[in-house]
Amino acid sequence: MSSLRHLLNVNELGLGTTPILLIHGFGCDQTVWRRLVPVLETDYRLFLVDLAGFGCAAPEAYDKERHSTPSGHAEDIVALCDELGLENAIVIGHSIGGTIAMLASIQRPQAFQRLVMICSSARYLDDPPDYHGGYTHEQLDGLLQLMELNYLDWAGTVSKVALGDAGTPVHQQNLQQRFLAISPDVMRPLARSIFHGDTRHHLTHVTVPSLIVQTAQDAMVPLEAAQFLQAHLASSELVVLDAGGHYPQLTAPDLLAEALQESIQAQGD
Amino acid sequence: MGSKASDLARWWQFAPSGQAVVDGQGIILLANYTLCDWLSCSTHQLINQSASDLFTVESRMLYLGVLAYRLSDVGVVDEVHLHLRLKNDDTLPVLCSARRLGVEDASLTLISMLPIGRKDRLERELLEARQAIQRALEEKNAVINELEVMSATLESHNSELQRLTMQLGHEAGSDSLTGLPNRRHFDRVLQERLAITTGSRSSDVFSVAILDIDHFKPINDDHGHGVGDQVLQQLAKLLASQLRGRDIAARIGGEEFALLMPETSLDDAFNALERLRLAIEKHRWQPVPITASLGVTGYLPGDTSESMMTRADVALYAAKHHGRNHVAKG
Numbered sequence: 001m002s003s004l005r006h007l008l009n010v011n012e013l014g015l016g017t018t019p020i021l022l023i024h025g026f027g028c029d030q031t032v033w034r035r036l037v038p039v040l041e042t043d044y045r046l047f048l049v050d051l052a053g054f055g056c057a058a059p060e061a062y063d064k065e066r067h068s069t070p071s072g073h074a075e076d077i078v079a080l081c082d083e084l085g086l087e088n089a090i091v092i093g094h095s096i097g098g099t100i101a102m103l104a105s106i107q108r109p110q111a112f113q114r115l116v117m118i119c120s121s122a123r124y125l126d127d128p129p130d131y132h133g134g135y136t137h138e139q140l141d142g143l144l145q146l147m148e149l150n151y152l153d154w155a156g157t158v159s160k161v162a163l164g165d166a167g168t169p170v171h172q173q174n175l176q177q178r179f180l181a182i183s184p185d186v187m188r189p190l191a192r193s194i195f196h197g198d199t200r201h202h203l204t205h206v207t208v209p210s211l212i213v214q215t216a217q218d219a220m221v222p223l224e225a226a227q228f229l230q231a232h233l234a235s236s237e238l239v240v241l242d243a244g245g246h247y248p249q250l251t252a253p254d255l256l257a258e259a260l261q262e263s264i265q266a267q268g269d
Numbered sequence: 270m271g272s273k274a275s276d277l278a279r280w281w282q283f284a285p286s287g288q289a290v291v292d293g294q295g296i297i298l299l300a301n302y303t304l305c306d307w308l309s310c311s312t313h314q315l316i317n318q319s320a321s322d323l324f325t326v327e328s329r330m331l332y333l334g335v336l337a338y339r340l341s342d343v344g345v346v347d348e349v350h351l352h353l354r355l356k357n358d359d360t361l362p363v364l365c366s367a368r369r370l371g372v373e374d375a376s377l378t379l380i381s382m383l384p385i386g387r388k389d390r391l392e393r394e395l396l397e398a399r400q401a402i403q404r405a406l407e408e409k410n411a412v413i414n415e416l417e418v419m420s421a422t423l424e425s426h427n428s429e430l431q432r433l434t435m436q437l438g439h440e441a442g443s444d445s446l447t448g449l450p451n452r453r454h455f456d457r458v459l460q461e462r463l464a465i466t467t468g469s470r471s472s473d474v475f476s477v478a479i480l481d482i483d484h485f486k487p488i489n490d491d492h493g494h495g496v497g498d499q500v501l502q503q504l505a506k507l508l509a510s511q512l513r514g515r516d517i518a519a520r521i522g523g524e525e526f527a528l529l530m531p532e533t534s535l536d537d538a539f540n541a542l543e544r545l546r547l548a549i550e551k552h553r554w555q556p557v558p559i560t561a562s563l564g565v566t567g568y569l570p571g572d573t574s575e576s577m578m579t580r581a582d583v584a585l586y587a588a589k590h591h592g593r594n595h596v597a598k599g
Contacts, residue, residue: 027334135326142327148396149350150331219321219329244294244319246333250341251293
């Protein structure tokens, strides 16, 4: 049994002592953090991870059943925290990576001093009259159909690392296996589980203080969904960045780092 | 010359594809007339809007997750299949490609959208056909699974049937009163024994005997058939208890029993049957004491079951003639 550190292609960098674990979202890999890394690496010890089925995670790390749900990926993160012996760490998750981080923090509250969820949502599907996730049933079905028409592009998004076009060193991986790992068979069940999923009932079990980061114009996650997270997570704060899009770590890394630092210092005071 | 070039550049506005220039935060800075025409609005209305707002809700996630993400990542995106949101809830399928512009300001990108109504329809039909096939395949697999379960059930029924048939066969080969093998079974075993002995050309010896209860008819006449049956059952038990491992005893007639004694010479068989005769004589019979007469013969080369049984029968006759309660060789 290989270590998860190896299986999930964990890269450790930075000069600081406080550990930060960074978890990417759907269809991405750890390179999504590359514009944030230079801002954080002088003050923190960073752990970058590729979720099973994505990026340079080893093909043997992928389990068809387990990795078709966010909680399956959260199990990996819990085991990884144990393996790394993480204590007092900050865990940052983007989009579904935030949900995965949230689920992991319930299992290992002692490992984390802070949970950061960037552009995450507890549920994409509307639940009228009280919950606005941003999507109707028909729209989510339409989205999944559109993903089928575009699946090659989703695949392309992930596979570029295999071609050596990445900010982090590429591990020796069989290119063929990499392409197999990102087949629509990996994407389809997880996408279904993410977009039709509901993790609202987990939120009240979170004890780690949290920071919710949302962009001012995220067409993927409505502000109400971020407000819902903030309202239902104990000792949480919501920061809305003056930036557009769903990827502030790429489009506004400085603003994001600033919000992080402020929140961490405020907690320290 | 210069004016000509600018005239030509004006045609960018009427290109057969929608074009927009977008900044690093996804805000539209410039759009051509074609795009404005599709969306039934003016250029001014488009400028400063989020580019993601041009698309249907379904498409926004892909616009952000694929197009915008890859643009900010590698600066190049090709052929993303999205739907523009038109007036009156209409949609227009477009194939989007985008490029990061220039080197100075890396955050500016040009997005080019080609209308693909026919291609979209065909692809959807293909996709739906594929999904229908997938569903049919899943249904087929479910049916196959069901058939496999049924076949397993059938198989277990079959083996039960086989067991019952064997039991029936056993019952057909046995005598229902005593539980001993019947004549048919005895004949078959004797035939098999003869076939083995003849085939092997070895000096294999075995013996066959016939046992008949002395004066059995008066027992039935005097005490009734119930008592006669009891006697037969007690004798069957006694025979079974006296037999050696490979010996076989069968009830071949009313009060007539046959014995097959493998690997037993005529003399050894005679001695064993003498002990058996004595055991019958000494047995505490209830309610009527009986004795038996026995005729025994050994295998001779060229023997058939008929020739052996005839010799045994002749010997039995001799035993009876000798005064009964006697063993005679034949």
